[in-house]
Amino acid sequence: MAGPTYIADDLYELVTVPLDGLSLVYHEPSGATHIVAPPAPEILEALMEGPADATELLRRLHARYEFDGDEVIHVRLGELEEAGLVRRA
Amino acid sequence: MNGGLLVRALRDPASLGPDTDWSGLVSAARAEQLAGTLAMRMAGCDVPPRVAAIFASARRDAAYARTQALWEAEMARRALADLDVPVVLLKGTAFYAADLDACAGRSVGDLDILVPRADIERVEQALLAAGWERLKPADGYDDQYYRQWMHEIAPLIHRTRDRMIDVHHTILPLTARPTPDAESLIADSVELESGLRILAPADIIVHAAAHLIADGDLAGGLRNLWDIDRLLRQFAAADPAFWTTLEERAVRHQLRGAVRRAVRLSHQLYATPVPDGWRAWRPADALFRARLLARNAWGQERRKLLRFAFYVRSHWLRMPPLMLARHLWTKARRGRQPG
Amino acid sequence: MRHRLDIQIGPVAFRIGSAWKAPLDALGRLYAAYPKPADGLADFTVRLEPEKPWRRWLRPSVAIKGDYILPDAAPLALAHGLLAAEMGMNLQMALGQKNYLLLHAATVEKDGRVLIMTGESGAGKSTLAALLGERGWRLMGDEFGLLDMDTGALMPFPRAVSLKNGAIRVMEAEVGADRFGPRLEDTPKGAIRHMRPNDRAIAGMGQGGMPSLLLFPRFGPAEAVRGVGKAEIFMRLTQASTNYVSLGRRGFDALARLVETVPALAIDYPDTDTAVGLVEAFWRERAA
Numbered sequence: 001m002a003g004p005t006y007i008a009d010d011l012y013e014l015v016t017v018p019l020d021g022l023s024l025v026y027h028e029p030s031g032a033t034h035i036v037a038p039p040a041p042e043i044l045e046a047l048m049e050g051p052a053d054a055t056e057l058l059r060r061l062h063a064r065y066e067f068d069g070d071e072v073i074h075v076r077l078g079e080l081e082e083a084g085l086v087r088r089a
Numbered sequence: 090m091n092g093g094l095l096v097r098a099l100r101d102p103a104s105l106g107p108d109t110d111w112s113g114l115v116s117a118a119r120a121e122q123l124a125g126t127l128a129m130r131m132a133g134c135d136v137p138p139r140v141a142a143i144f145a146s147a148r149r150d151a152a153y154a155r156t157q158a159l160w161e162a163e164m165a166r167r168a169l170a171d172l173d174v175p176v177v178l179l180k181g182t183a184f185y186a187a188d189l190d191a192c193a194g195r196s197v198g199d200l201d202i203l204v205p206r207a208d209i210e211r212v213e214q215a216l217l218a219a220g221w222e223r224l225k226p227a228d229g230y231d232d233q234y235y236r237q238w239m240h241e242i243a244p245l246i247h248r249t250r251d252r253m254i255d256v257h258h259t260i261l262p263l264t265a266r267p268t269p270d271a272e273s274l275i276a277d278s279v280e281l282e283s284g285l286r287i288l289a290p291a292d293i294i295v296h297a298a299a300h301l302i303a304d305g306d307l308a309g310g311l312r313n314l315w316d317i318d319r320l321l322r323q324f325a326a327a328d329p330a331f332w333t334t335l336e337e338r339a340v341r342h343q344l345r346g347a348v349r350r351a352v353r354l355s356h357q358l359y360a361t362p363v364p365d366g367w368r369a370w371r372p373a374d375a376l377f378r379a380r381l382l383a384r385n386a387w388g389q390e391r392r393k394l395l396r397f398a399f400y401v402r403s404h405w406l407r408m409p410p411l412m413l414a415r416h417l418w419t420k421a422r423r424g425r426q427p428g
Numbered sequence: 429m430r431h432r433l434d435i436q437i438g439p440v441a442f443r444i445g446s447a448w449k450a451p452l453d454a455l456g457r458l459y460a461a462y463p464k465p466a467d468g469l470a471d472f473t474v475r476l477e478p479e480k481p482w483r484r485w486l487r488p489s490v491a492i493k494g495d496y497i498l499p500d501a502a503p504l505a506l507a508h509g510l511l512a513a514e515m516g517m518n519l520q521m522a523l524g525q526k527n528y529l530l531l532h533a534a535t536v537e538k539d540g541r542v543l544i545m546t547g548e549s550g551a552g553k554s555t556l557a558a559l560l561g562e563r564g565w566r567l568m569g570d571e572f573g574l575l576d577m578d579t580g581a582l583m584p585f586p587r588a589v590s591l592k593n594g595a596i597r598v599m600e601a602e603v604g605a606d607r608f609g610p611r612l613e614d615t616p617k618g619a620i621r622h623m624r625p626n627d628r629a630i631a632g633m634g635q636g637g638m639p640s641l642l643l644f645p646r647f648g649p650a651e652a653v654r655g656v657g658k659a660e661i662f663m664r665l666t667q668a669s670t671n672y673v674s675l676g677r678r679g680f681d682a683l684a685r686l687v688e689t690v691p692a693l694a695i696d697y698p699d700t701d702t703a704v705g706l707v708e709a710f711w712r713e714r715a716a
């Protein structure tokens with residue numbers, strides 16, 4: 001099921017520091033720091049291309065990476081939404 | 090020294106000489122939640138290096154307060170976007186959202202929003218679904234008290250961000266004597282680019298005056314009054330008819346007395362330019378002024394008896410005497426019960 | 429306020445007011461060798477007040493107030509007034525300090541480089557730092573590490589070391605009696621005794637240093653050394669910092685840089701001598 005369309009904040013609003021497998025993300029609009037694990041950084045990057053629903057997002061992820069998190073994509077998107085890193089269009 | 094030094098520093102920063110009690114000024118400002126405002130007002134003034142560093146720190150604090158306030162507003166917007174309900178920002182968050190002069194250096198606590206009373210249940214449900222939580226159980230006495238008598242539902246707190254949201258449906262408790270026209274507050278609100286709204290300028294003043302004079306015990310009053318000073322200056326400069334409009338709105342919301350008193354106090358303490366006819370001093374104004382200034386150079390509250398009198402008054406404002414008695418009785422009984 | 433004491437500790441000046449003389453007398457003795465703020469001004473104000481007016485005399489009860497206040501804080505008995513003053517200073521730093529990123533850590537310096545010891549309360553960081561401070565190291569602080577966000581250096585904040593329960597005996601065996609404040613019994617945290625940092629620590633209170641090693645010490649049955657993942661270090665440091673969240677981008681950059689550039693180890697130690705030995709060994713390795 002495609003579900004809602006998501007938008008990620010623009011690239012300039014996120015400061016990302018990779019640290020042994022995880023990513024520190026500083027989010028300018030909220031002033032909040034997040035520690036995110038794959039596939040969250042990949043999802044955020046894929047959404048930088050523009051708004052996408054889950055179906056389109058999976059297409060982009062498969063095109064760029066060896067991606068196998070299809071079943072949990074909605075859960076990951078929900079987590080990113082609650083953290084404020086993505087929002088609904 | 091009383092709060093007078095702080096007031097003078099805000100009103101006329103350049104007037105502070107080298108023998109100013111800087112530590113006293115800083116402590117008083119911090120106690121009144123005005124440190125950021127003071128720091129902005131005194132930017133560029135000649136102060137000792139340690140004080141300059143304190144002010145720089147306070148300005149950074151204010152920048153963070155702005156980020157937090159606007160982010161909370163944005164998250165509330167996202168949570169309520171699908172409801173098709175007008176969401177009106179109030180107080181400090183509104184000032185930041187509209188970039189009003191009053192936002193300079195301002196600290197912000199909770200997010201306060203105003204929505205139509207008919208939509209309050211849906212709004213609360215949407216917020217709960219988006220990660221906010223109740224502080225107390227839904228059927229407790231406090232919750233019931235809020236729903237029946239107050240102008241807001243019991244505050245909610247966000248479970249990960251740990252920030253509170255107050256959802257109002259009018260600007261004074263239902264048990265207060267004046268009955269503001271909540272519908273017109275919302276109908277005349279102004280839409281911002283984000284889709285969130287703020288009150289019309291005159292209504293912002295009416296709300297601030299209601300909050301300062303017609304509700305509460307004047308704790309933090311110097312900051313509320315400073316808001317009013319900044320707002321009045323900005324709105325009056327932008328609109329020659331502003332004072333007429335303010336009078337009309339004050340009357341409509343049954344808050345003429347509170348608005349006029351707030352304007353007089355602002356003029357008296359912060360030298361706000363106000364027209365003739367808005368200035369004539371009333372005897373009780375002296376008590377309000379004394380209460381506002383009841384702070385010493387250690388940051389302590391002074392004038393215990395006066396503060397207590399305003400505290401009693403604040404309860405009186407909210408409740409007819411019989412209701413107050415019953416409320417206190419219920420609270421006392423609850424306190425004595427085991428568990 | 430009836431009584432007043434001003435103290436400069438590292439970069440921070442405190443103005444402490446009290447309704448009673450005794451707590452400030454005790455504080456003044458403990459900090460007798462510290463300078464008064466040169467400009468007569470304060471970064472923070474602490475107030476020791478009676479909880480209720482009559483509590484100035486009747487079962488005197490000290491409420492900890494100041495520029496920054498914890499609304500539900502329980503007052504202390506007057507006999508623990510010195511502790512109240514120390515807690516008051518802690519509170520101002522925890523809630524009001526924004527010029528430095530605060531780490532809940534003990535810091536010591538040797539050969540111009542700084543060791544940061546952090547971890548849960550009760551893991552013995554204060555005692556370790558105090559011991560190292562008597563054995564050739566310079567004590568910079570036992571409670572708050574002050575990270576300069578522009579330079580990446582740690583700045584000293586050498587408060588009186590707050591020793592609890594067993595640690596009191598350890599340090600009493602190490603230094604002379606004139607270095608201690610009174611022994612306070614039955615405080616909310618058990619027995620407490622404050623130890624004044626030595627002259628070297630006080631003389632060096634303006635001298636910062638670049639961090640060279642991050643240590644997570646923990647009491648354990650046997651000596652052990654482990655690496656720690658960088659993301660985990662970052663998370664533990666933010667949890668241990670009272671002001672990280674409010675420092676925004678500046679705090680993020682400074683902490684990320686610290687974690688990226690400074691190596692970290694977790695150690696288990698069965699006794700303090702073992703811990704001191706481990707620290708000295710690591711330090712020699714780092715210098716090589």
